[in-house]
Amino acid sequence: MYGLINKAVHDLVVTKFGEATWNEIARKAGVNDPHFISMEKYPDEVTYRLVGAASEVLKTPAExxxxxxxxxxxxxxxxxxxxxxxxxxxxxxxxxxxxxxxxxxxxxxxxxxxxxxxxxxxxxxxxxxxxxxxxxxxxxxxxxxxxxxxxxxxxxxxxxxxxxxxxxxxxxxxxxxxxxxxxxxxxxxxx
Ligand code: HEM
Known part of the structure; x- marks a missing residue:
């Protein structure tokens, strides 16, 4: 998916939980550079991994x-x-x-x-x-x-x-x- 989507995930997490939580999620998701470029296409896998890691870190169901x-x-x-x-x-x-x-x-x-x-x-x-x-x-x-x-x-x-x-x-x-x-x-x- 385009980076714009991952950027929105980043903004949602940072707004609600802060930068430190985001860094933990990105690390867990194996995302090395968590600064996404809106117009660049990323494998869907990256978005799914971010959601999975957010679910673990925030102890909240992925849904x-x-x-x-x-x-x-x-x-x-x-x-x-x-x-x-x-x-x-x-x-x-x-x-x-x-x-x-x-x-x-x-x-x-x-x-x-x-x-x-x-x-x-x-x-x-x-x-x-x-x-x-x-x-x-x-x-x-x-x-x-x-x-x-x-x-x-x-x-x-x-x-x-x-x-x-x-x-x-x-x-x-x-x-x-x-x-x-x-x-x-x-x-x-x-x-
Ligand atoms: C102007 C506002 C919107 C923009 C710029 C936008 C853009 C996008 C982009 C970039 C993707 C990812 C697909 C890809 O990168 O190949 C996407 C996916 C998606 N969009 Fe939109 N979208 C907008 C509004 C909406 C709205 C209002 C809905 C309401 C139902 C919607 C439903 C979805 C869904 C469910 C997906 C998930 C992808 C999938 O099912 O394959 N979008 N959109």
Whole structure:
């Protein structure tokens, strides 16, 4: 994955736990130079190792770290210079989720070797207050918690209560991950 992702992991850890904790995590992950270059492509392995080491050092399940990262990303990516792409992708949660693939296509203009996931939205009941199914296709395993964190972060961005659960998963033999997302009043009593 591009260094931008690893940089965001670094920033999240340093903001919450400080530089010393980060150095311990980087050492455990076998990362020699923990100063990532945003535009450089790193093996996915590096990111997975960082998450694994963070899980050990912080004594927190990896899923929880991935979800926290996903939520952090919705703020970090805006501050890292991609705010306009987020603005462009939609002014409410449902439109935004429908536009995720277009958004990553635009991201690929900056990151030509991007290997983005793909999302599809089905079963939308209402624009502001209802439920939908979010289908997540990825060449990478184990990142459903990142998508969950991102959708929660987007809920905050749009000031919309969100509840999301993994309904069908690759871990259970399905060919992709499928989430049920409740939003607006429909989510209020579920959180
Ligand atoms: C403008 C903001 C965004 C930028 C710049 C961005 C960029 C990226 C980059 C660089 C990667 C790593 C892929 C690679 O390096 O080959 C990635 C992966 C990913 N992105 Fe985005 N992204 C943005 C917003 C979002 C949002 C809002 C979502 C919400 C669902 C999302 C979902 C994901 C997921 C789940 C992955 C994990 C990779 C995978 O499944 O293979 N992204 N994105």
């Amino acid at each position: 929880q770290i991935l979800e926290a990262f996903g939520e952090y990303w919705t703020v970090y990516s805006a501050e890292a210079g991609f705010g306009h792409l987020l603005e462009f992708a939609g002014s409410n949660l449902v439109d935004f989720l429908k536009n995720l693939d277009n958004m990553h296509t635009r991201v690929a203009l900056t990151f030509p070797k991007l290997e983005p996931p793909s999302f599809r939205v089905t079963d939308v009941t209402d624009l502001t207050d209802g439920s939908l199914r979010l289908h997540y296709y990825s060449k990478r395993p184990g990142l459903a918690p990142v998508a969950i964190g991102m959708v929660k972060g987007l809920g905050k961005r749009f000031n919309t209560p969100v509840s999301i659960r993994l309904d069908r998963s690759r871990a259970n033999g399905h060919d992709h991950d499928e989430f049920v997302v409740l939003y607006g009043d429909a989510a209020r009593d579920r959180r």
